[in-house]
Each structure stands twice: as structure tokens, then as C-alpha cells.
Amino acid sequence: MKEFSNPKELANYRKKMSGTIGFVPTMGALHNGHISLIKQSVKENDKTIVSIFVNPTQFLESEDLGAYPRRLQADLKICQLSGVDIVFLPNIDDMYEKNELSIKAPRVKGFILEGFDRPGHFDGVLQIVLKLLSITLPTCAYFGKKDAQQLFMIQNMVKHLFLDVEIVPCEIVREDDGLALSSRNIYLSREDRVKALSLSSTLKLSSKLVISGELNSKEIKEQMRDILKDTKIEYVEIVDREFNQIEEIEIKNTIILVAASVGKTRLIDNIWI
Numbered sequence: 001m002k003e004f005s006n007p008k009e010l011a012n013y014r015k016k017m018s019g020t021i022g023f024v025p026t027m028g029a030l031h032n033g034h035i036s037l038i039k040q041s042v043k044e045n046d047k048t049i050v051s052i053f054v055n056p057t058q059f060l061e062s063e064d065l066g067a068y069p070r071r072l073q074a075d076l077k078i079c080q081l082s083g084v085d086i087v088f089l090p091n092i093d094d095m096y097e098k099n100e101l102s103i104k105a106p107r108v109k110g111f112i113l114e115g116f117d118r119p120g121h122f123d124g125v126l127q128i129v130l131k132l133l134s135i136t137l138p139t140c141a142y143f144g145k146k147d148a149q150q151l152f153m154i155q156n157m158v159k160h161l162f163l164d165v166e167i168v169p170c171e172i173v174r175e176d177d178g179l180a181l182s183s184r185n186i187y188l189s190r191e192d193r194v195k196a197l198s199l200s201s202t203l204k205l206s207s208k209l210v211i212s213g214e215l216n217s218k219e220i221k222e223q224m225r226d227i228l229k230d231t232k233i234e235y236v237e238i239v240d241r242e243f244n245q246i247e248e249i250e251i252k253n254t255i256i257l258v259a260a261s262v263g264k265t266r267l268i269d270n271i272w273i
């Protein structure tokens with residue numbers, strides 16, 4: 001496994017590579033969710049590149065960038081054991097210059113849900129993903145459906161900027177009890193972890209309601225909120241796959257999303273209907 005930290009060196013090396021390239025961008029603290037993206041990329045491509053970079057521009061000033069979990073040695077081991085060919089570990093100064101051009105997320109859809117309490121978050125995500133795609137020039141790039149709005153934003157950026165890459169949405173990976181994997185789960189105390197299960201439980205309930213014929217979004221959201229009573233709900237929302245709010249569930253075109261804090265840990269989860 002090769003390691004690069006200099007963007008130009010990786011870009012030059014990449015240009016000499018042949019065959020298909022899979023790319024998995026990460027902020028490190030790798031867990032089974034990342035591993036499943038990596039394994040899918042390794043299976044589907046001749047070579048796989050993984051980036052590990054805690055991107056400062058997607059954190060708000062009020063958010064603690066320094067507290068984001070960092071476990072570089074463990075991450076490198078995971079990459080090696082998962083069959084990764086290249087790991088990209090850039091420094092902030094090599095990725096960003098002062099007063100550089102910036103990418104803006106679409107006005108409405110970038111500022112609802114995840115973008116509502118974190119205005120500017122998606123600007124930063126798109127900025128770094130565009131840079132990473134430009135350096136690695138992948139055939140396919142892998143993103144988890146857990147960050148559904150991020151996935152949607154990136155798919156749109158690729159479409160709007162005519163980027164030559166296939167964005168591959170990957171299934172959410174869960175613990176046996178249903179908790180969606182997240183680098184933030186390590187912050188949950190034993191008690192909070194039990195409360196955190198209400199996110200996946202409420203999504204299970206929503207899918208049961210739909211199966212039983214309840215298609216009214218307002219009714220479903222009300223019942224979902226009841227289950228989340230031990231959490232601080234940020235949003236429970238039902239949108240179509242273009243992130244428009246919908247009053248009625250549209251089978252095969254709906255995402256039900258929830259964001260809530262348990263203790264000090266903010267969690268998100270969703271289900272695609």
C-alpha cells in the first residue's frame with residue numbers, strides 16, 4: 001500500500017495508473033461502515049484510493065474540529081487489511097490556500113435539514129470532495145446512504161459540473177441492534193447508547209406504518225417523534241429523493257430522515273422507502 005501526502009505527487013502518480021480506480025473519501029476514525037465502502041470499491045475496481053482528511057471547511061466555527069476522533073495508525077492498518085492500494089493523507093496547508101475560489105451548495109437544498117443548523121457545512125463538503133475527485137480522478141467514488149443529503153449534494157455537483165465520475169451510493173451499515181455506524185458512536189455512554197437506538201427504532205416504525213398502508217407524512221412523523229422522546233430531536237423529515245418535502249410517501253422515491261442529540265452526541269439516520 002502506497003501513502004501520499006502531497007496532492008500534486010498523487011495527481012501525477014494517478015495519471016500514470018491504468019484500469020478502473022475506486023475512491024473512498026473519509027475523515028478517518030474508520031469503522032465497519034467505511035470498511036464496507038472500501039471493500040465494495042476493492043471488489044469493483046482495479047485499484048482503490050482512500051483519503052483520510054479531517055476537512056476544516058465543513059466544520060462550523062462553533063464545532064470542535066480538534067475533538068474529531070483521530071486514529072491514524074489503526075486507520076492505516078484497516079486500509080492495508082482491506083486491500084487498499086493508495087492512502088492519501090494530505091495536510092491542510094497543501095489542500096487549501098488563503099482566499100481561494102469557493103464552491104457554494106445550492107441555496108435551498110444546501111440549507112435545509114443538515115444544512116439548517118450547520119449553514120455552510122455543505123459548501124465545505126463540496127469544496128473538499130471536488131478537490132479530492134480532481135486529484136484522484138476516480139472511475140467510481142463511494143459514499144454512504146447514511147449521509148443522504150451529502151450524497152444528494154455530491155451527485156448534484158457531479159451532474160452540474162459535468163464531472164466524469166460515477167457516484168456509488170452504499171447501504172447503511174448497522175450494529176446487530178440497529179444502531180447505524182458512525183464515528184460519533186464512541187462518544188455515547190452506555191446509557192446514551194440505549195437511548196440512541198430510538199433513532200433506528202423510529203425508522204423501523206415508519207417503514208411498518210408504510211407497509212400497513214399509512215402514507216400520510218404528517219401522521220408518520222407524529223408517531224415517529226413519540227419514540228424519540230428521550231432524545232433532543234433536531235428534525236424528523238420525509239422527502240422525495242430530490243429532497244423536496246412530500247405530504248404523501250412515494251414508494252421507491254422517499255427518504256425518511258431523523259437527526260437527534262443523545263447527551264452531547266448528535267446522531268443522524270434514515271431509511272429509503
Ligand code: PAF
Binds near residue numbers: 055128
Ligand atoms: O462523509 C465524510 O466523511 C466527509 O463529509 C467527506 C465526504 C469525507 C468529506 O470530507
